[in-house]
Amino acid sequence: MNAELLKKLRTAVLLGFVFTVIGLLIYSRIMAYSLAPTMKPADFRGLAIWEIPIAYLIDYFSHGWICLVFAFVAAGLVYEFVPKEVITKYMGSGRVAGYGLALGMAPFLTVCSCTMVPLFGSVLFAGAGIGPAITFLLMAPAANILSILLTGELISWELAGVRIVVSIVVALAAGIIISKTPWGRAIEKEHQPTVLTGQASIEIVKPPLDERLWSSLKFAAYLAKQILPFFLLGLVAVSYVQAYLPEDIVGTYLTGVTGVLIASVIGGPLYTPTLVEIVLGKGMYELGMSKGALLAWLMGQPYDVANALAVSRIAKWKVVLTYMLIAWAGGVIFGLLYGTLSGSL
Amino acid sequence: MKEVKVEVLGPEPPCMRCQAAKKAVEKVAEKLKQTEISVKVEKANVMSKDVVSKYGVLVSPAIAINGVVKFMGRVPNESEVEKTIREAVKKEA
Numbered sequence: 001m002n003a004e005l006l007k008k009l010r011t012a013v014l015l016g017f018v019f020t021v022i023g024l025l026i027y028s029r030i031m032a033y034s035l036a037p038t039m040k041p042a043d044f045r046g047l048a049i050w051e052i053p054i055a056y057l058i059d060y061f062s063h064g065w066i067c068l069v070f071a072f073v074a075a076g077l078v079y080e081f082v083p084k085e086v087i088t089k090y091m092g093s094g095r096v097a098g099y100g101l102a103l104g105m106a107p108f109l110t111v112c113s114c115t116m117v118p119l120f121g122s123v124l125f126a127g128a129g130i131g132p133a134i135t136f137l138l139m140a141p142a143a144n145i146l147s148i149l150l151t152g153e154l155i156s157w158e159l160a161g162v163r164i165v166v167s168i169v170v171a172l173a174a175g176i177i178i179s180k181t182p183w184g185r186a187i188e189k190e191h192q193p194t195v196l197t198g199q200a201s202i203e204i205v206k207p208p209l210d211e212r213l214w215s216s217l218k219f220a221a222y223l224a225k226q227i228l229p230f231f232l233l234g235l236v237a238v239s240y241v242q243a244y245l246p247e248d249i250v251g252t253y254l255t256g257v258t259g260v261l262i263a264s265v266i267g268g269p270l271y272t273p274t275l276v277e278i279v280l281g282k283g284m285y286e287l288g289m290s291k292g293a294l295l296a297w298l299m300g301q302p303y304d305v306a307n308a309l310a311v312s313r314i315a316k317w318k319v320v321l322t323y324m325l326i327a328w329a330g331g332v333i334f335g336l337l338y339g340t341l342s343g344s345l
Numbered sequence: 346m347k348e349v350k351v352e353v354l355g356p357e358p359p360c361m362r363c364q365a366a367k368k369a370v371e372k373v374a375e376k377l378k379q380t381e382i383s384v385k386v387e388k389a390n391v392m393s394k395d396v397v398s399k400y401g402v403l404v405s406p407a408i409a410i411n412g413v414v415k416f417m418g419r420v421p422n423e424s425e426v427e428k429t430i431r432e433a434v435k436k437e438a
Binding site for chain 1: 404422
């Protein structure tokens with residue numbers, strides 16, 4: 001009886017926490033309170049070198065903490081409650097299902113490359129083909145819950161929406177194109193599906209609600225621990241960019257067709273799967289980067305070197321280079337398109 | 346003495362969460378030694394062809410008990426693992 005009561009109490013406290021976080025975000029929306037840093041480049045003039053990052057971090061966290069906490073909690077909850085066994089159940093059942101699952105599930109699996117690469121490998125081995133495997137691999141970092149929430153909150157929801165659509169198109173295109181190339185086919189042949197025997201051997205235990213809530217918060221904390229140190233370093237870098245990068249340089253080089261090209265090229269190697277690209281992109285957008293260049297910049301994830309290295313062990317360099325090229329071209333094309341359509345190229 | 350085979354399925358090299366899952370399983374195994382249940386803990390590569398052909402595409406970390414995947418994509422706590430192992434033993438009996 002006592003244990004039962006304790007369990008109920010635990011569930012209530014955890015639910016209370018989750019709803020408080022959601023409530024805070026809604027409240028901040030209603031009050032039209034800015035969740036993004038408000039310092040403008042001009043505010044940094046006159047600060048000593050060591051004061052710049054401190055001032056920026058204080059500014060950032062005084063506004064951004066609600067958004068960050070919400071993003072991590074949401075990512076944790078979604079990851080916990082999304083029925084992951086669906087992937088196991090349907091991944092082997094044909095190409096269309098494979099692409100559908102890759103596009104539909106990847107955004108909810110906010111995970112580091114340590115989970116994505118094994119998933120990539122096993123999707124391939126399960127016989128779903130190289131196409132869905134590549135789509136899966138590109139979709140997860142490009143448009144997962146965490147990065148979309150932060151793009152929306154920090155930059156704009158319009159851009160977040162565009163980011164989702166473009167990620168879907170690029171990931172799908174890369175998957176389909178690679179599955180048609182001779183080297184893509186070769187990989188597929190090399191990993192001919194072994195016969196699936198164990199469709200019945202999955203019986204996921206559904207833990208009680210308090211366990212699931214606790215486990216999703218633990219996952220949120222894990223994500224935060226992985227990402228925040230880099231995120232902080234990124235913010236320090238952003239503060240210097242804002243303080244020292246002259247606006248006319250950004251205005252000259254990060255607008256127009258050249259801007260999209262440059263942003264797509266430097267966005268790649270600088271990309272770390274740590275959401276820094278969002279803050280850095282915002283910083284440069286404020287200095288005058290065009291919307292088109294900003295999108296191209298944000299689409300830089302597929303160049304993630306650590307991921308590429310791991311994938312190349314399974315799928316050879318040719319495949320990796322092909323998907324990088326397609327992702328880069330996608331970023332440029334959609335950057336130009338979005339820039340033109342939104343009138344900010 | 347009843348035997349149970351528990352496989353911890355994760356990538357190679359192991360990621361942090363898979364190590365946490367394995368640790369939980371090992372602790373339970375240690376505890377169950379005193380209760381007539383012998384738990385054989387194995388680590389398997391989630392991406393190996395053997396695992397994929399046996400279980401299909403899994404989200405790591407996953408834990409399979411006597412060849413049935415019971416946990417996937419999460420790190421269960423010790424009491425959950427223990428309960429699930431005990432249930433598996435009961436089912437076998």
